[in-house]
Amino acid sequence: MQAVALSRAVQFVESFGGPEMLTVRELPVPRAGAGQVRVRVTAAGLNPMDWFMTSGAATAARFGLHLPCGFGTDYAGVVDQVGEGVTEFAAGDRVFGGAMSRAVADHVLIDVAGTIARGGEAHRTPDGVDDRTAATLTIAGRTAAAALAVVDPGPGDTLLIGGAGGGVGVFAVQLARLAGARVIGTGSASSADALSALGAEPVTYGEGLVDRVRALAPGGVTAAIDLHATDTAQAARELGVPDKRITTIAAQIDGITPANGADAAPGAIEEIADLIAVGRLRVPVAATFPVAQIRAAVDLQAGRHVHGKVVIDL
Structure with missing residues (x-):
């Protein structure tokens, strides 16, 4: 047999x-x-x-x-x-x-x-x-693409990304930078170098986040993506970001549109793979x-x- x-x-x-x-x-x-x-x-x-x-x-x-x-x-x-x-x-x-x-x-x-x-x-x-x-x-790339589609960052925007050093943040930071936006990314103190390497300006999360972001961006924040919970989204509201330019992936907040990778535009993941192939995203x-x-x-x-x-x- x-x-x-x-x-x-x-x-x-x-x-x-x-x-x-x-x-x-x-x-x-x-x-x-x-x-x-x-x-x-x-x-x-x-x-x-x-x-x-x-x-x-x-x-x-x-x-x-x-x-x-x-x-x-x-x-x-x-x-x-x-x-x-x-x-x-x-x-x-x-x-x-x-x-x-x-x-x-x-x-x-x-x-x-x-x-x-x-x-x-x-x-x-x-x-x-x-x-x-x-x-x-697949999962992180789709999720990042869906989140960015909600807030639609571009030149002239200052985008606050909460949990920027995580798996989805790796993609969200770089895609936002490729779209021409300035990116401020929250993370632990130990993640600062990693965030900087992706093109984000690092800021530590936790109590006092709003004040630290104001000091870093006195001209204001125009959009925000919360990749962890709701802290960054709530901080964005305090910073005057309108709800239509805030999104979350791991929690829901009344008035804010959540992002789901299943909603990523057709072809989004192929575009990300092609960006990696030509060295524009890592x-x-x-x-x-x-x-x-x-x-x-x-x-x-x-x-x-x-x-x-x-x-x-x-």
């Missing part, structure tokens, strides 16, 4: 919860069905949504997740099998994209006509973009881990103090 080919997948098996509940399992290699491609994943990027969605059974159920359940959404790799009827991709194509709560695995099946939440999605990885970088793009990868160290990687990412992205190598 021929041995069944196996591949690794990170899963919650007995219950949802923290990283201590994650297990690396060996499962039969899946086969691409009609309308699908199989991707041999080489790298998977972590995002806060990954551990938030799977933090407990009730939260997981809200997102349609059930045990056994995979982990991670952002992936990059190479198409190694093409299902019937697929003409958009061929074996050997480098791709990146999102597959909700199943990306940290040796193989993922992607519906060519799917979405991140339903069947997954795939985009061609441009030459000049390595797989680790490509694996960081993604700092703070740490990489082998898949066997998935728990340590999630612990680091969930601490919310890492400057840049955390990536799993497969």
Whole structure:
């Protein structure tokens, strides 16, 4: 009897919860069905949504997740099998994209006509973009693009970005600067150099933020994006920014339009990948881990103090 080919997948098996509940399992290699491609994943990027969605059974159920359940959404790799009827991709194509709560695995099946939440999605990885970088793009890049679309920064704007050193902030700061805006980014004192390297003017968050921003921008702030909670959005209101030019991604405030990566304009993520390919945008990868160290990687990412992205190598 021929041995069944196996591949690794990170899963919650007995219950949802923290990283201590994650297990690396060996499962039969899946086969691409009609309308699908199989991707041999080489790298998977972590995002806060990954551990938030799977933090407990009730939260997981809200997102349609059930045990056994995979982990991670952002992936990059190479198409190694093409299902019937697929003409958009061929074996050997480098791709990146999102597959909700199943990306940290040796193989993922992607519906060519799917979405991140339903069947997954795939985009061609441009030459000049390595797989680790490509694996960081989908969730954070889409979210940043959606947030910027709400406030529409441009030349003459001074944009305040709260949580600018995080995974979404890496993209938001650089995209806003490319649009011609001045960017003031909040973060810890230890993140100042990292923010400056992205093109932001750093300011520490916490009590006294409004006064510190006023001192840095006496001419005023014209737009704001809160990537962490509501503190930056509330500070922006105190600074006189109109609600229509404030957005949040992790909380909702009456009168302020929230941003969701699912609402990013078509082609937004391809544009970001192309900017990276030509050297106009960069993604700092703070740490990489082998898949066997998935728990340590999630612990680091969930601490919310890492400057840049955390990536799993497969």
